[in-house]
Amino acid sequence: MHTGPDVHFISGLPRSGSTLLSSLLSQNPALITSGRTSPVAPMILRVSSLMAEGDHASDFDPTRRDRVLRQIVSSYYAPSGTQRMIIDTHRDWCARLGLIDTIFPQSKVICCVRDPIWILDSLERLIVSDPILSSRLVPMARRATQHDRIEHLLSPEGVFGYAWRVLTEAFHGPFAHRLVIVEYDYLARYPKAALDTLTRALDLPPHDYDLERIDQIGSDAFDACLSTPGLHHLRPRVSLEPRRCILPPAIQERLQGGMFWRSPEAAPSGIRILA
Numbered sequence: 001m002h003t004g005p006d007v008h009f010i011s012g013l014p015r016s017g018s019t020l021l022s023s024l025l026s027q028n029p030a031l032i033t034s035g036r037t038s039p040v041a042p043m044i045l046r047v048s049s050l051m052a053e054g055d056h057a058s059d060f061d062p063t064r065r066d067r068v069l070r071q072i073v074s075s076y077y078a079p080s081g082t083q084r085m086i087i088d089t090h091r092d093w094c095a096r097l098g099l100i101d102t103i104f105p106q107s108k109v110i111c112c113v114r115d116p117i118w119i120l121d122s123l124e125r126l127i128v129s130d131p132i133l134s135s136r137l138v139p140m141a142r143r144a145t146q147h148d149r150i151e152h153l154l155s156p157e158g159v160f161g162y163a164w165r166v167l168t169e170a171f172h173g174p175f176a177h178r179l180v181i182v183e184y185d186y187l188a189r190y191p192k193a194a195l196d197t198l199t200r201a202l203d204l205p206p207h208d209y210d211l212e213r214i215d216q217i218g219s220d221a222f223d224a225c226l227s228t229p230g231l232h233h234l235r236p237r238v239s240l241e242p243r244r245c246i247l248p249p250a251i252q253e254r255l256q257g258g259m260f261w262r263s264p265e266a267a268p269s270g271i272r273i274l275a
Helices: 018-025 040-052 062-077 091-095 097-103 116-128 146-154 159-172 184-189 191-202 220-225 249-255
Strands: 006-012 031-033 085-089 109-113 179-183 272-274
Touching: 006 018, 006 091, 006 159, 018 031, 018 085, 018 109, 018 184, 018 191, 040 062, 040 091, 062 085, 062 097, 091 097, 091 109, 091 159, 109 159, 109 184, 116 146, 116 159, 116 249, 146 159, 159 179, 179 184, 179 191, 184 191, 191 272
Parallel strands: 006 085, 006 109, 031 085, 109 179, 179 272
Antiparallel strands: none
């Protein structure tokens, strides 16, 4: 039985508010958050593979397996006595809902989402802000033209394409009731309402969040490793700023209708959607 701090997760699509949400939640002294993507999910997946196959597979019965995997989370964060809840961020959590259901049966996964047109627009703006196009979000061979870059980002190996696939699988899968969908525009327009809803849905310790003071999460070194400075940069206050889309009309048309979570017919029962 899990007796440590409660654990919830943030996942979903890139450029959709996960960093902003994590920064806001970090204001709550009863929470410990990862800020940006953490290494916890990859660590759990690597240890899980050792448990599933190889010479030591027989050493892990379900009880030991679950205990070890839970300890990875608690040992990484080492919460203090006042920190009652951990919130970890990684795109892979949408692909591991079955594991979450087993080792953290009370957990929810907050999925940050956004219109795919504006996600790709945001990624493209980041990439072309560097005149020599050095961002590792796109491999060297696919950086020459905007169409090449977009095709890679949309591919199964791309930062958007992978996240999109695992989100749709989670949304329609057997553990969809664990998801809380938070649309970026809703979070940016109505941050207090979004935080109030999440507080109730996840049973978070109450807190009066300061929406006029958004702290940076200290991700410069991480962003530099991806040769994409500013990837996790946050504006100083919560706001929704309109801008012109820099994607060609043909690409915009291709991405139209991508907000599948808005369709009442598509939403599984029990899933909560903030949009």
